[in-house]
Amino acid sequence: MRDQASPGTLLSQLRAQPPLVHCITNFVAMNIAANVLLAAGASPAMVHAEEEAGEFAAIAGALTINIGTLSSGWLRGMEAAAVAAGQSGKPWVLDPVAHYATGFRRAAVDRLLELGPTIIRGNASEIIALAGGVSRGQGVDSRDGVEQAEESARLLARVHGATVAVTGVVDFVTDGERAVRVEGGCEWMPRVTALGCSLTCLVGAFAAVRPEQPFDATVAALATFAVAGEFAANGADGPGSFSWRFLDALAALDALALDRNVRVFAA
Ligand SMILES: Nc1ncnc2c1ncn2[C@@H]1O[C@H](COP(=O)(O)OP(=O)(O)OP(=O)(O)O)[C@@H](O)[C@H]1O
Ligand SMILES: Cc1ncsc1CCO
Numbered sequence: 001m002r003d004q005a006s007p008g009t010l011l012s013q014l015r016a017q018p019p020l021v022h023c024i025t026n027f028v029a030m031n032i033a034a035n036v037l038l039a040a041g042a043s044p045a046m047v048h049a050e051e052e053a054g055e056f057a058a059i060a061g062a063l064t065i066n067i068g069t070l071s072s073g074w075l076r077g078m079e080a081a082a083v084a085a086g087q088s089g090k091p092w093v094l095d096p097v098a099h100y101a102t103g104f105r106r107a108a109v110d111r112l113l114e115l116g117p118t119i120i121r122g123n124a125s126e127i128i129a130l131a132g133g134v135s136r137g138q139g140v141d142s143r144d145g146v147e148q149a150e151e152s153a154r155l156l157a158r159v160h161g162a163t164v165a166v167t168g169v170v171d172f173v174t175d176g177e178r179a180v181r182v183e184g185g186c187e188w189m190p191r192v193t194a195l196g197c198s199l200t201c202l203v204g205a206f207a208a209v210r211p212e213q214p215f216d217a218t219v220a221a222l223a224t225f226a227v228a229g230e231f232a233a234n235g236a237d238g239p240g241s242f243s244w245r246f247l248d249a250l251a252a253l254d255a256l257a258l259d260r261n262v263r264v265f266a267a
């Protein structure tokens with residue numbers, strides 16, 4: 001990994017100049033995602049009303065859109081925000097939560113994809129289905145392995161000119177040319193709701209720090225989660241204690257510890 005764009009370097013930059021991150025996320029995720037961004041050192045704002053989402057996206061350093069608890073009004077807010085982000089050259093991240101579940105979600109994601117997300121972050125079931133494959137997903141949790149989603153991720157990245165991140169036991173990131181796997185995290189992570197949604201918001205925070213390098217920004221965010229997740233697993237008895245230890249580990253994580261413990265490998 002090039003030195004100037006190591007995860008630790010990006011984390012230091014994020015903390016030196018905390019980016020304002022416009023998050024349109026779901027009702028389940030709103031609180032934990034805001035706390036995750038604050039713990040990491042970024043400044044979250046949960047703004048979804050259609051009357052203001054476009055205006056706000058132009059002010060923020062990056063935008064994240066998550067369709068977890070979608071409604072028609074929210075979708076109009078998402079579209080306005082994505083258009084404004086595109087017009088003002090701000091990176092934006094799409095989290096297509098359970099987009100395969102209903103026609104409403106499928107149509108919403110199709111429209112959002114047309115608006116050209118900079119980064120797409122999902123679990124394996126979501127990424128496989130987004131590329132037109134047959135996924136085993138039903139609800140918001142993944143029922144497929146990341147390995148099964150790697151080719152789908154490469155395809156999506158090429159078709160949409162986006163960086164695509166698939167998360168799970170070992171994460172996978174590609175921009176269609178480069179690809180890496182990020183190891184780490186812990187078994188409790190999928191047992192705490194909305195940690196993936198929160199990661200999407202953190203990807204936005206890193207993208208605001210490096211808008212021209214969405215691939216490096218995405219890897220840095222995933223690496224931050226992987227290392228903080230491993231540290232937090234130490235002494236955790238289950239999802240409850242892991243959840244608060246994870247916030248503490250994120251806040252305590254420094255650039256040096258991140259770069260020393262990160263496990264990113266070319267794929
Ligand atoms: N079994 C596991 N072992 C280690 N880390 C994991 C495991 N499962 C998920 N993770 C990590 O948890 C984080 C969230 O990823 P996950 O794939 O669970 O997202 P998600 O399914 O979209 O979650 P949600 O929809 O609940 O927000 C990522 O950092 C990922 O690396
Ligand atoms: C549980 C749940 N339901 C809709 S969104 C969400 C958060 C995890 O994706």
Ligand SMILES: [Mg+2]
Pocket residue numbers: 097122123140196197
């Ligand atoms: Mg998810």
